[in-house]
Structure formats: structure tokens, C-alpha cells
Amino acid sequence: MIHRVIAVLAFTTLTPLDLHAAEAVRTSNGTVEGTTEASGVRAYRGIPFAAPPTGDLRWKPPQPVKDWEGTRSATAFGPRCMQAPIFSDMNFRSDGMGEDCLYLNVWTPAREAGPGAVAAPKPNGEGGLPVLVYFYGGGFVAGDGSEPRYDGESMAQRGIVALTVNYRLGVFGFFAHPELTRESPQRASGNYAFLDQRAALQWVQQNIAAFGGDPRRVTIAGESAGSIAVSAQMASPLSKDLIAGAIGESGALIAPTLPPMPLARAEEEGVKFGASVGASSLAALRAMPAAQLQEAVAKLAVGRFPSTIDGWFLPRAPAEIFAAGEQARVPLLAGWNSEESNARAVLAAKDPTAENLAAALRTLYGKRADEALKLYGGQTAEEVRQAATDLAGDRFIGYGTWKWSDLHARTAGKPVYRYLYARPRPAMVSSAGAAAAGAPAGGSVPASPPSAPRGAVHSAEIEYAMGNLATNKVYAWTPDDFKVSDVMQTFFANFVKTGDPNGPRLPEWPPVTGGGDAQVMRIDVESRAQREAHRARYLFLDSVYTSAPK
Numbered sequence: 001m002i003h004r005v006i007a008v009l010a011f012t013t014l015t016p017l018d019l020h021a022a023e024a025v026r027t028s029n030g031t032v033e034g035t036t037e038a039s040g041v042r043a044y045r046g047i048p049f050a051a052p053p054t055g056d057l058r059w060k061p062p063q064p065v066k067d068w069e070g071t072r073s074a075t076a077f078g079p080r081c082m083q084a085p086i087f088s089d090m091n092f093r094s095d096g097m098g099e100d101c102l103y104l105n106v107w108t109p110a111r112e113a114g115p116g117a118v119a120a121p122k123p124n125g126e127g128g129l130p131v132l133v134y135f136y137g138g139g140f141v142a143g144d145g146s147e148p149r150y151d152g153e154s155m156a157q158r159g160i161v162a163l164t165v166n167y168r169l170g171v172f173g174f175f176a177h178p179e180l181t182r183e184s185p186q187r188a189s190g191n192y193a194f195l196d197q198r199a200a201l202q203w204v205q206q207n208i209a210a211f212g213g214d215p216r217r218v219t220i221a222g223e224s225a226g227s228i229a230v231s232a233q234m235a236s237p238l239s240k241d242l243i244a245g246a247i248g249e250s251g252a253l254i255a256p257t258l259p260p261m262p263l264a265r266a267e268e269e270g271v272k273f274g275a276s277v278g279a280s281s282l283a284a285l286r287a288m289p290a291a292q293l294q295e296a297v298a299k300l301a302v303g304r305f306p307s308t309i310d311g312w313f314l315p316r317a318p319a320e321i322f323a324a325g326e327q328a329r330v331p332l333l334a335g336w337n338s339e340e341s342n343a344r345a346v347l348a349a350k351d352p353t354a355e356n357l358a359a360a361l362r363t364l365y366g367k368r369a370d371e372a373l374k375l376y377g378g379q380t381a382e383e384v385r386q387a388a389t390d391l392a393g394d395r396f397i398g399y400g401t402w403k404w405s406d407l408h409a410r411t412a413g414k415p416v417y418r419y420l421y422a423r424p425r426p427a428m429v430s431s432a433g434a435a436a437a438g439a440p441a442g443g444s445v446p447a448s449p450p451s452a453p454r455g456a457v458h459s460a461e462i463e464y465a466m467g468n469l470a471t472n473k474v475y476a477w478t479p480d481d482f483k484v485s486d487v488m489q490t491f492f493a494n495f496v497k498t499g500d501p502n503g504p505r506l507p508e509w510p511p512v513t514g515g516g517d518a519q520v521m522r523i524d525v526e527s528r529a530q531r532e533a534h535r536a537r538y539l540f541l542d543s544v545y546t547s548a549p550k
Contacts, residue, residue, distance in 0.1 A: 027207045030068040035075050040110035041156040046078035049203040052100035058286050059180055059192060062102060062199040078103030080144035081169045082290050084298045087138060093146040099290045101166050104200055105145050107152035108161045108211045128214030130497045132162045133204060135197060137224030141170045154467030158493045161213035167196035171297045174305035176266035179282035190266050190308035194232050201242040219245035219496045223462050227251035228258055231404050235318040240328035245499050248334035249461060250397050252404035253318045255545050257397050260307040260314055325411035331499035334405045335419030338455030340393035343385045352384040375537045389454055399541045415511030417501055419521040421461040423484045424453045426476050464488045480525045487527050
């Protein structure tokens, strides 16, 4: 979800939570009591995993939560992190917005307990259930763990303890500054969002056994920025020992998709930003109200505050870490969608003709345009439109995801499972029906449905993969959509449980165990494995990006 403007994807009718109390659970900071859903799944919402990063803790690594006495209610989502209403597909159920936003949510399968029972951890999580920790997307500038498409209830019904995790965004999550670097014992700044995620993973290690989970069987997953975060956590020496598997949906922390910036450059950008808001010191920046900072950021381009190669969380560029085999050596399931971007990203407003495509490629690739044209060429309007769509998607997010999975397959010694998600969404319900379903925060209902997509657009797979189609009232789901969702969710659930997506009544999904040609699972109404068809495209882009000036 990195595009600034995307079509409305998900509205949901907000119904009151089923407030039957779930058994209380004792965590390392105190006891929490959640709710039992109609399905029997126990949900614990709004559990703090770090101290509020406010005041002097703004732009510091997450600090420990203060213990509490008695039983804390965990029946409502916590606040979402500071952000602007950028994406029209986001529907929040959070308790407002603010810097105090480091909360997580847990869904765990039903189990019997006597009245007033308090669940305690099992030793080392022995015999516990597999765990899925999901990081939301939103370009690192928006998103929240309360969005219905990420709900863990459906995964919990499949025998998995599922979590969503909040992390700081934008200037609050990635701001670097020389004064921040100097005050840091590690001489690092930026990457606070990634450190938030790591803190949540540490919380999981300490507490998930109390919710029935096994801390030795933790799979991290995410879409778009969430997938980029997964690759970052795998690459970081601080996090790689906290996970047993990884799922990436469309995104990796590899150029050209939101790559990390050298710390010195990020510090320079931080100083410029401070000057632009009249703050010449870190103390002045910390004294500014969060809303004032967010308002100033809203005037900047998305992505102004990238992650940093800080020498601590990221000692080197992630591609270098994966190439050296220094990442978390765990099974990886990763892929992307068939229409991650559209032809306009290459052709702009020009007609889809062979001449216009050739001209666009000359602009993009100069002397190498003829090479590109052999890989992304076409003669008819349909061929040109598809070629431009393919190139746009590869440049946006496909190439980086491929590079991540290809490097991991070469160096990790663990299986990699690649997919291409190809199921287009069905038609939208009427605009009146969509409006009745409830407009998302910051979004609006279009006067008429957009034109039909050519394939599966960016973020289209989330509800399918998590088993949450029913939360999205915008689209007229068909039996085929529920069929696709069942297959995709089963693949994901199997992988979380065993590190292998294969299982009964599913098409066989061969792993990629090294470099070279690979089998890719095409997920659609009739899912099937097929030989990778476009490796030459990715190798061409690889030569372009790896030779570009840093």
C-alpha cells in the first residue's frame, strides 16, 4: 500500500464486539482479560508492549512497559499511530490516534477454563501452538493493527495464535538527526518503527506461551510495507533469532522500493526538516506537539523519512546481508500480485502504442532501451498495455520481492516458496451499498465503481490470505473468491505450522532451493505451480539497479 491514491478496497460494518469475557491471562507486566468471540476464539485487544514513546521518549528505542496491578481490560483496540488520512482503503477501529500507540492484539483458539481461571505460561511454550505476527502495510506512513482485513480470528480458528502489531510511522518512526545519533549508546538514529516491531517480537517470546503459543514457532508476515518490514527483521542481527519463518506479500527493503538511506544522509535530511519547522535543536523538536509535526510532514512527499543503514539495527544494506547469508535462515514464503501497478506509471497519459512504449523505455533506460524493449515490448494496443503494466509492477515492487526471495534461496539453506497472486477482485457492490457498509477513516465512497482491473492489484490478496473476505463489504464476493481464499489461507496456515505450505487437497507447491529457474505457485481460481517465466526481466532490472549510483 505504497501508492498515495488507490481505489477503495475495504469497508466493513462495525458491529459491537462480543463482550463475553475471555479467561484472564497473566503477562510479564500484569493480567489482561479479553473477549470470547462467537466462534469461540479468544481475543485480547490493545495490550501495551512498550512504554508510550512520548516526551523525551519520542525518537528513542521502545522502552519497557510499566507493570500494572489488578486486571487490565483488553477488549478494545489501542490508538493508532500518528498519520494522515492518505489511503482510502483503510478502515480503523482504533481508539483514536496519538503517539501513545504501541499496542498489539492477540487472537487465540478457544480452550476450556474454569470460572476466574488465569492462564499461566507453559514451560518454554512446550506443546504450544504456532504463532503468526502480522505487520500492516501503508508505506510506513499509515496503517493500523485494528484494520479488519488483518484480523486474526480466522487464523485462530485454524489452530494458530495470531497477532497484529502497531509501530510508529513517518517522522515518528524513521526520523534521523545528528543529536539523536549522539545521544544513542549505539550511535544510531532512525528505524524506530523497526525497533518497535522487534520489541513486539520480544514481547511474544516472553508472553505468548500464556496465550497458548509456542515462542519457538513464530512466523512473521506482512503486506507491502509490512512485507518490507519482514525482510528488515530477517536481515537485522537484533531480530533474526526471534523468528522461525517469514511470509512476504509484495515488498522487500531493496532498491528501488523504499530502500534504506545511509545514516549520514538521513541525518542531513533530519536537520533540513528541523529547519523547515523552525526547530534548530532536538529539544525543540521534541517539544513540538505531535499534531504540529504531522501537519508539517503532510506537506512533504511520501517516503521523505526512509529507514537508515544505522550500523545497529541494519549494519549494512539488506541485499548485502542476504547475499552474505547473514540473515535469519528460516523458511520463506513470498510473492507479489499480477497488477501491482498499472500502465500509466510507464506510459503516463499517452496512448498504448509501440512507438510510445519505445519512447518511454528510452526515457527510463537510455542506451539500454533496446534490451528493455525485448523484455517489455508489444505491437498491438493490448500487448503494449500489458507490457507497460508488467514493467510498472516490476519497477514498483515485483523486482525487489524477487531479489529478496532469490538471494534467500541461494544463501539460507532453507526452502523458499514463491507465488504470483492473480485473482482480480470481483465487481464492487453499488456505491449506495458500499456507503451503507461504512466509509473508512479518511476515505470516501466513489460515485461509481472504477474500471475492472487487468489483474490482482496491489494489496488485493490480504483478505483472501487472512480469511477475511467477509469483513469487506465493498465487493460482490463470489463462490470462486471464497474458493481462492480457502486455498490461499490454507497455504499460509500450513506454512505457519510447518514451514511448508503443502498439504492435503492442495496443488503441489515445489520449493525453490537455490538459484536459477524456479517453480512459482500461481494463485487463482485454479491454482497451480508453473515454471518461472520472467527471470530475464528481473535479471535485467537487477543489472540496472545494482549498477546505479548509491
